[in-house]
Amino acid sequence: MDVNTQSADKQDPIRIVVMGATGSGKSTFINLVSDAGFKVGHTLQSCTASIQKTSTFPLDDRHMILIDTPGFDDDNKTELEILKSVADYLRDLHGEGKKVTGILYLYKISNNRMGGMAKKNFRLFRKLCGTDALKNVVIATTMWDKVTEEGADREEELGSTLFKPALDEDAKMVRHDGTLESAQVILRGFFGNKPVPLQIQEEMFDKNIPLADTEVGQFIRALFLEQEKKHKEEMDRLREDMKEESEKGRKEIQEELEQEREELRRVQAQLRRWWFLSMILPLAPSRSPSPPPEPVKKEEGGGGCIIM
Ligand SMILES: Nc1nc2c(ncn2[C@@H]2O[C@H](COP(=O)(O)OP(=O)(O)OP(=O)(O)O)[C@@H](O)[C@H]2O)c(=O)[nH]1
Numbered sequence: 119m120d121v122n123t124q125s126a127d128k129q130d131p132i133r134i135v136v137m138g139a140t141g142s143g144k145s146t147f148i149n150l151v152s153d154a155g156f157k158v159g160h161t162l163q164s165c166t167a168s169i170q171k172t173s174t175f176p177l178d179d180r181h182m183i184l185i186d187t188p189g190f191d192d193d194n195k196t197e198l199e200i201l202k203s204v205a206d207y208l209r210d211l212h213g214e215g216k217k218v219t220g221i222l223y224l225y226k227i228s229n230n231r232m233g234g235m236a237k238k239n240f241r242l243f244r245k246l247c248g249t250d251a252l253k254n255v256v257i258a259t260t261m262w263d264k265v266t267e268e269g270a271d272r273e274e275e276l277g278s279t280l281f282k283p284a285l286d287e288d289a290k291m292v293r294h295d296g297t298l299e300s301a302q303v304i305l306r307g308f309f310g311n312k313p314v315p316l317q318i319q320e321e322m323f324d325k326n327i328p329l330a331d332t333e334v335g336q337f338i339r340a341l342f343l344e345q346e347k348k349h350k351e352e353m354d355r356l357r358e359d360m361k362e363e364s365e366k367g368r369k370e371i372q373e374e375l376e377q378e379r380e381e382l383r384r385v386q387a388q389l390r391r392w393w394f395l396s397m398i399l400p401l402a403p404s405r406s407p408s409p410p411p412e413p414v415k416k417e418e419g420g421g422g423c424i425i426m
């Protein structure tokens with residue numbers, strides 16, 4: 119955090135965007151320090167479905183606004199929908215001249231493995247944020263009451279793996295122990311920040327780049343293409359296996375094939391949506407839209423509709 123540069127204007131509210139995976143405690147944190155009364159999840163299901171912000175509230179002699187966001191791993195919406203809503207919100211905020219003073223990224227220390235989803239969520243966040251704004255990022259680990267000694271080990275591991283590149287660029291990592299005092303200490307840490315636009319704000323507003331062509335948009339497309347390739351390869355493998363199998367075995371493989379096909383359809387629907395996003399937004403003259411994903415084809419000799 120940049121404490122040596124000019125302080126945030128006392129008249130301009132300190133605006134903090136709170137991000138992190140579903141269930142990391144974003145809404146709980148916000149409710150603790152403000153009177154927002156946002157809905158908090160009591161099941162494993164995602165809770166906050168769209169962006170919400172608090173009214174301006176005081177902390178010491180400052181005015182604060184906290185912006186609550188849904189995690190990219192929301193159960194009810196696709197990553198693309200979440201990404202679009204967060205990106206559009208940040209673009210509009212920047213367009214209105216409302217500066218983001220800091221970004222608070224919450225991470226549940228009780229996550230017992232640094233799984234694919236946790237990594238993906240943070241990588242998406244990094245692409246949204248870019249490098250310059252990292253000095254205004256605080257990663258706060260939550261749910262310390264749910265861990266024993268393993269918490270400190272995990273914290274150390276996270277600091278030397280997943281979060282390391284961000285910490286090297288001046289992001290900070292702190293603990294939030296769930297108390298009001300701890301939350302307020304974290305927020306006070308943002309007081310001296312000089313607001314820096316996030317990369318997505320510069321790309322989408324200053325440079326007028328459509329979401330699909332931004333770094334995060336390209337990144338998510340690459341992830342979908344990777345998944346598409348994986349499902350296609352798996353389907354090829356299953357078809358090969360089927361040739362060698364008895365009638366009973368073929369039936370089982372057919373079921374697996376059907377599941378893969380369903381997954382492939384889902385991924386391809388996302389890819390088409392991505393392509394649609396890049397088409398409907400104004401493109402810079404030098405840019406040309408990527409070709410649309412291949413259309414659905416029928417499998418030769420087979421009855422069902424196969425997506426190749
Ligand atoms: N044990 C424990 N539970 C917590 C803590 N912070 C939040 N929770 C619980 O974790 C669950 C999820 O908290 P939320 O605040 O809804 O998490 P969120 O990040 O807003 O989740 P989404 O809105 O789904 O993205 C709720 O049941 C909270 O009561 C904590 O420090 N310790």
Ligand SMILES: [Mg+2]
Nearest residue numbers: 144145165166
């Ligand atoms: Mg929430």
